[in-house]
Amino acid sequence: MRSIQLCLLITLTMLSQISFANHSPGVTIFPQVGITNYSGSSNIDRDSSYGIGLGYQFDNPWAVEYTYLKGSSSFSDLNNTAIDSHLWHINGLYHAFESETIRPYLTFGLGESNVNVRNDFRNTEKQINFGLGLKWRVWENTGVRTELKFYDSEDHSFIRSTIGVGIHHVITNSSRKSKPTISAGSGSSINNDGDGDGVSNSKDQCPNSPAGQVVNKIGCLAQQDRNTDSDSDGVIDAKDRCPNTTNRRNVIDSNGCYVTVRKPVELNVLFKFDFDSYATKPEHNDEVNKIVHFAKRHSGASIELSGHTDSVGASAYNQALSQARVAAVAKLVEMNTRIPNSKISKKSFGESKPKRDNDNFANRRANRRVEGTVKAVTQTSKKK
DSSP: OHHHHHHHHHHHHHHTTSOOOOOOOEEEEEEEEEEEEEOGGGTBOOEEEEEEEEEEEOSSSEEEEEEEEEEEEEBSSTTOOEEEEEEEEEEEEEEOOOOSSEEEEEEEEEEEEEEEETTTEEEEEEEEEEEEEEEEESSSSEEEEEEEEEEEOSSOOOEEEEEEEEEEEEEEOTTOOOOOOBOTTTOSBGGGOTTOSSSOTTTOSSTTOOTTOOBOTTSOBOGGGTTOOTTOSSSOGGGOSSTTOOOTTBOBOTTSOBOEEEEEEEEEEEEEOOTTOOOOOTTHHHHHHHHHHHHHHSTTOEEEEEEEOOSSSOHHHHHHHHHHHHHHHHHHHHHHSSOOGGGEEEEEOTTSSOSSOSSSHHHHHHHSEEEEEEEEEEEEEOBO
16 A cells, blocks of 8 residues: 555656646546456455446646446356445546547545455455556547556555546536637727628728738738739739639629529439339439539539339229339439438329320330439539
8 A cells, every 4th residue: 555655656746747738628437347356365266347437627637536446256266256345436537648549547536345255254455556648539529548546545456447448528517618819909899890800890901912011001902902803813912802713704894703504404313114014124324324424523413303104004093003113222322322312303104195096015114114304403604
């Protein structure tokens, strides 16, 4: 026990000479599983344990934590007598430097352990502990934590060490908000300065000043620079919202940007079916591939599907058959393309809209189909 006390004293003395970063305060939760190691003289087998830690992280390197661990093991005797162990400890944590992902720390504290032999013996002893750990940040306030602790007491010291790993989460005060920063020399919040030149929007007479340029009190470039047109598009830099418009074959608006034209585009696909069947066929993949290439070139594409049958059979039966064919194609499209189900329109017409007269075999085969129209809108620069 004296060796741990001496190690604690040396460590704290060293830590007092080191500067550490501050951290956001909050309540901490640490559910964990691990392994409990017992002293060799106790003849108790090493075994698994589980528990939880509840604490508080201050806005400095310090944190406090109350931990509870429960283990189940047995004596190394012929009867394998079962025992339970319980540990309650209050600990201090001192965090070292923090990177983007890891936070090493030292932990020390005191508490009590109970080792219970069922219906026979119970040992309770006061303990001190000392250890080290590491936290890996996975999300903003949640990460993985691992910890190694050593224990000592004036009595039997049945429990020697524990190793634990679990999830570490910090519950911070979400109502804490950072104060808005003030632009140097401008006297206004950066949230009211659209072009970031240090002059608020209410006073800025040149709201699109290029970044990195010195401006005067009304947010405009110095007089000798106000007429500069870096990309020669006919709009000076101070008013140019699109500073790299260099293609002279395109129409440019008063803001220095290309004028765009929206144009609808379409792709027609056809899925043919066997008689009295709504099963998809290998050749349907060719039509699906056409949709895949179209959707890659045109984001936001949608598709309209319409199902049809020939005139053989009852009208009500053919209506249901055409509906089943549309559903099969819609599933195939959704599984293999970027088009979501919400953008797939499904209609079924049965035998009511034949492509050809149902007077011979070839015509009836042509009427057993699902037609698809894939639609999208493209934006291109308007030419002069």
